[in-house]
Amino acid sequence: MLTYIARRILYSIPVLIVVSFVTFWGLRLAFDPLQKYRGQHNSASILPVQRHRLGLDKPIYVQWFKWFTKAIRGNLGVSDRTNNAVWGDLIHHLGTTIHLVVWGTLISALIAIGVGVYSAVRQYSIGDYTFTGLSYLGIAMPPFWFGLMAIVLLVTFPKTHWNLSQPIFYSIGLHSSGQSGIFNLDYVRHLALPVATLVVQSVAAWSRFERAAMLDVLGADYVRTARAKGLPRRRVIFKHAFRNALIPLVTVMALDTAALFGGLIITEQIFAIPGMGRYFLQSLNAGDAPALLGWVLLTAIILITANLLADIFYGVLDPRIRLG
Amino acid sequence: MTIGEVIEPTENVEVELVAGAEAVPRTQWQLFRRRFFRHRLAVISLVVLVVLSFACFFADWVAPYDINKLDLSLLGVVKGPSWHHWMGTNEQGKDQFSVILHAGQISLKIGFAVALLSTILGVMMGSAAGYYGRFIDRILSAITDGFLVVPQLAVLAVMLQYFGHTDTVIIFVLAALGWTYIARVTRGQVLSLKEKEFVEAARASGASGPRIIVRHILPNMIGPIMVNLTLSVAGAIVTESTLTFLGFGIQPPKTSWGLMLSDNEGAVNDTSKMHLLLFPGMMLLIVVLCVNFLGDGLRDAFDPQAKHST
Numbered sequence: 325m326l327t328y329i330a331r332r333i334l335y336s337i338p339v340l341i342v343v344s345f346v347t348f349w350g351l352r353l354a355f356d357p358l359q360k361y362r363g364q365h366n367s368a369s370i371l372p373v374q375r376h377r378l379g380l381d382k383p384i385y386v387q388w389f390k391w392f393t394k395a396i397r398g399n400l401g402v403s404d405r406t407n408n409a410v411w412g413d414l415i416h417h418l419g420t421t422i423h424l425v426v427w428g429t430l431i432s433a434l435i436a437i438g439v440g441v442y443s444a445v446r447q448y449s450i451g452d453y454t455f456t457g458l459s460y461l462g463i464a465m466p467p468f469w470f471g472l473m474a475i476v477l478l479v480t481f482p483k484t485h486w487n488l489s490q491p492i493f494y495s496i497g498l499h500s501s502g503q504s505g506i507f508n509l510d511y512v513r514h515l516a517l518p519v520a521t522l523v524v525q526s527v528a529a530w531s532r533f534e535r536a537a538m539l540d541v542l543g544a545d546y547v548r549t550a551r552a553k554g555l556p557r558r559r560v561i562f563k564h565a566f567r568n569a570l571i572p573l574v575t576v577m578a579l580d581t582a583a584l585f586g587g588l589i590i591t592e593q594i595f596a597i598p599g600m601g602r603y604f605l606q607s608l609n610a611g612d613a614p615a616l617l618g619w620v621l622l623t624a625i626i627l628i629t630a631n632l633l634a635d636i637f638y639g640v641l642d643p644r645i646r647l648g
Numbered sequence: 649m650t651i652g653e654v655i656e657p658t659e660n661v662e663v664e665l666v667a668g669a670e671a672v673p674r675t676q677w678q679l680f681r682r683r684f685f686r687h688r689l690a691v692i693s694l695v696v697l698v699v700l701s702f703a704c705f706f707a708d709w710v711a712p713y714d715i716n717k718l719d720l721s722l723l724g725v726v727k728g729p730s731w732h733h734w735m736g737t738n739e740q741g742k743d744q745f746s747v748i749l750h751a752g753q754i755s756l757k758i759g760f761a762v763a764l765l766s767t768i769l770g771v772m773m774g775s776a777a778g779y780y781g782r783f784i785d786r787i788l789s790a791i792t793d794g795f796l797v798v799p800q801l802a803v804l805a806v807m808l809q810y811f812g813h814t815d816t817v818i819i820f821v822l823a824a825l826g827w828t829y830i831a832r833v834t835r836g837q838v839l840s841l842k843e844k845e846f847v848e849a850a851r852a853s854g855a856s857g858p859r860i861i862v863r864h865i866l867p868n869m870i871g872p873i874m875v876n877l878t879l880s881v882a883g884a885i886v887t888e889s890t891l892t893f894l895g896f897g898i899q900p901p902k903t904s905w906g907l908m909l910s911d912n913e914g915a916v917n918d919t920s921k922m923h924l925l926l927f928p929g930m931m932l933l934i935v936v937l938c939v940n941f942l943g944d945g946l947r948d949a950f951d952p953q954a955k956h957s958t
Contacts, residue, residue, distance in 0.1 A: 343794055354810035464936035466886050468893050469909060469929035475916040476925060484919055495916070579796070586801035590890060605894065608805055616806070624797040631796065 329636065336628045340621070341392070347620045348388045355611040391617070400618035405610040410618040413603065418622070421588060421599035423498060427515060428522035428584065433577065435527045437570070440534025444542060444569075445561055455531065462528025467587055471521040471594040478517065493517050496596045518595040522587055526580060533576050538569040571642045578634030582627055683949040690945020693938035700935065704752035711746035726921050736923040738912070744924065747908065748931055754815055754904040755885055756935070762822040762884035767877045770827035774834025775861050779842055788835065792828050800825060801890065808896040818897055822884055830876045837869045871950030875943050882939040889932055905932050 356362070357378055361370050375381050379390060394401070400410035439459075443452040475495045483491045494500070494514045541547060542565050550560045589601035596602075600619065607615035674682075685691055703710045712734075727737045735744040777785040804825060811817045841847065842865065850864050866873075889906025891897040898904045900911075908928040915921035 339793055339797060342790070343797055346794070347798075350806065350810075354806060460937065460940065461933075464882070464933050464940060466889055466929060466932050466936075468890055469925070469932060472909065472913065472916055472925050473929065476919060476922050480917055481919050582796060582799050586799035589799070589801055589805075590894065593894060604802060605805075608809060609895075620798060620802070623799065623802075627797045 325636075325639070328639075329632070332632050332635070336632070339628070340624055343624050344392060344395070344617070344621055345385070345388050347617060348391060349384055351613045351616055352384060352387070355613045357613060359611065395618075395621060400621070401614040403607070403612055403615045405607060405612040405615060410615050413615065414600070414618050414622050417598060417600050417603040420498060420597060421592070421601065423515065424518060424522060424588060424591065424597065424599060425584065427519045428526070429577070431519060432523045432526040432530060433573075435523070436530035436534050437573070439527070439531040440573075441538050441561075441566060441569070443531070443535040444538030447539065452535075459528040459532050462524050463532075465524060465528075467521055467525055468590045468594060470524050471517070471591060474517045474520060475594070495594075498597055518591050518597060521591045521594070522584070525587070526584070529580075530573060530576065534569065534573050537572045538565065541565045541569045544568075568642075571638065574634050574637055574641065578631050581630040585623055585627070680949050684945055687945035687948055689941045690948075693941040693945070696934070697938050697942065700752065700938075701756055704749050704756055707746070707749035707753060711743075711749045713743035713746040715742050715746045715750055726924070728920065728923050735927045738924055744927060747903065748905070748927060751903045751905050751908055751928070752931060754898060754902060755888065755906070755932075758815060758819055758822070758888045758904070759881045759885035759935075761819045762826060762888075763877050763880040765819065765823035766826035766880060766884075767830050767873065769823060770830030770876075771834050771866070771873060773827060774831035775838045775865065777831065778835040778838030779857060779861055779865070785835070788828075788831055792832060795825075795828060801887075804887065804891055805894065805896045808891060813897060813899045815898065815902070818888060818891075822887060826880060826884065826887075830873070830880065833872055833876060834869070837872060838865055841865045841868055871947070874950065875947045878939060878943040878946055882936040882943075885932065885935060885939075905929075 357380060358371060358374055361367055361374050364370060379387050391401070398411055400414070402408070403410050403413055406413060439455050443455050446452055478493050479491045479495045482488055492513065493516050495517060496514075498511065498514050500510050500514070542561075544565075547560060547565050550564045551557075555564075585600070588599060589604055591597070592599045592601035593605055600623070603615070604619050606612075607619065725737070725741065726739055727733060729736045733743045733745065735748060738744050738747065773784065773788060777788040804821060807821045807825075808818065811821060838861070842860075847860055847864055850860050855864070888897055889904065889909070892904055892906030893910040895910065898907050900907070903911075905928040909925060912921065912924035912928075915924045
């Protein structure tokens with residue numbers, strides 16, 4: 325197990341190097357680091373000086389190597405937009421995003437497992453058909469449109485038609501001003517809609533997947549054996565089938581984390597939540613290359629870790645799988 | 649068996665035989681058509697998509713109002729749906745139904761073009777990787793690994809910011825990033841098909857690699873390719889609208905369903921303008937839903953034995 329983890333971590337290093345180099349190169353092509361000096365009246369004399377100071381006269385791989393050696397020591401440079409250290413900015417925004425990621429994943433997983441198991445156990449029942457229909461809708465629903473409609477119907481509509489002084493759910497930020505902490509109603513009222521926006525799509529896809537996995541397991545020989553022994557149906561479903569039907573879902577969830585981070589960009593934009601996704605958009609609109617580089621690096625590390633954890637978890641859940 | 653008909657023995661079997669009731673040989677295409685038309689949702693979806701595409705691409709004739717002409721009496725007056733304006737009017741005093749049809753042109757065009765381009769690219773890369781292995785295979789898996797650790801939406805946004813926002817650029821950028829999935833599918837299929845006897849026979853009679861791929865392997869996997877082509881239309885349309893909504897896609901004066909949503913984002917604070925958000929999104933939902941049903945129908949029709957999760 326330990327050698328496996330060590331090997332996976334070693335393997336992710338070249339991936340990170342390649343990804344960071346391609347990003348570095350692409351961003352250097354896309355954004356001109358000297359942009360802010362170009363319009364100045366003495367640009368002719370300033371440009372060569374700045375070009376040399378920023379190391380832009382060196383080949384691209386030398387520039388990248390300089391950035392990378394600093395980056396692995398935790399120095400991601402200074403943001404052009406905020407003039408803060410990129411690392412500090414990123415950690416700050418990650419702290420906000422964590423709320424969405426944790427609740428989004430947790431709630432999606434719980435609902436998806438519940439719906440999937442129910443649909444499989446009661447295959448072709450009215451409930452199963454209802455959930456199937458809903459999941460088709462959920463998969464086809466553009467997430468940003470869901471977010472917008474949720475704001476109109478659940479925030480604006482109750483406020484204007486029932487003359488409430490404040491809405492039932494909020495559509496901006498994580499807390500009202502002066503509020504903090506996560507175990508209060510204010511937090512729930514802020515988080516409900518953005519989390520729902522994140523949840524809709526993953527639940528639709530994951531519950532279909534969990535249903536298929538559960539049906540697979542219910543048809544397996546050991547389930548028939550358990551039934552033949554005369555065990556109660558409930559016990560067979562939850563003790564024998566359910567646990568094994570969870571295993572494949574773990575992989576799908578891990579593969580979807582990249583999509584989740586993409587989804588955060590939209591969700592945080594709609595609900596004005598100052599997290600990683602919004603940081604990315606603001607940096608991109610400002611042409612802030614150091615911030616974007618840091619963002620890609622941190623996201624890549626998070627996603628690699630998520631995939632690694634999923635594989636380890638996979639091995640723990642299913643002893644038949646030998647990692648190595 | 650594949651015809652799916654049960655011939656029940658009756659007493660007057662001989663009479664029927666005399667009447668010429670031998671099994672009518674059916675071509676692959678006829679079998680495919682029969683299976684497809686049995687999938688009712690897929691047929692309905694196909695009809696909806698065809699009608700919708702027709703209405704959008706001939707919007708100049710179909711649309712009830714000319715969107716280039718301004719009705720000054722409606723300017724600034726946002727009206728909800730009515731008999732005269734099925735989907736209401738927008739802030740510029742235009743009939744929203746007409747605008748939606750014109751916007752659909754771009755959304756659908758991008759969806760179809762991206763699906764076609766990325767499928768062609770993906771099939772080429774995937775079959776090369778599966779058949780020849782080695783170098784191309786490594787590149788393919790490296791790119792796939794890369795997308796596992798960087799959100800695609802982020803890459804697309806950066807690329808569009810750099811290359812510009814015209815529809816041609818959007819089509820090529822989306823296709824350039826969208827081909828990996830179909831490439832992986834193709835690779836897997838080619839890997840298993842190339843071990844089959846008919847490929848060996850072709851090779852033994854001296855057929856070249858490209859010829860074997862194009863003439864012998866690809867025709868055997870037309871099903872998965874067509875299904876993926878269909879489904880990727882939905883993916884491309886949603887991705888385009890998402891990017892446009894974030895401000896990286898289509899720019900005015902052109903318009904797409906995504907841009908209509910982003911233009912009217914302010915309507916979230918005013919329920920009387922809700923229709924400005926409802927209908928463009930509804931169009932996206934309907935198109936994606938229909939495309940997905942169509943894909944399901946095609947999958948069943950191409951491969952009736954296949955086990956699937958739905």
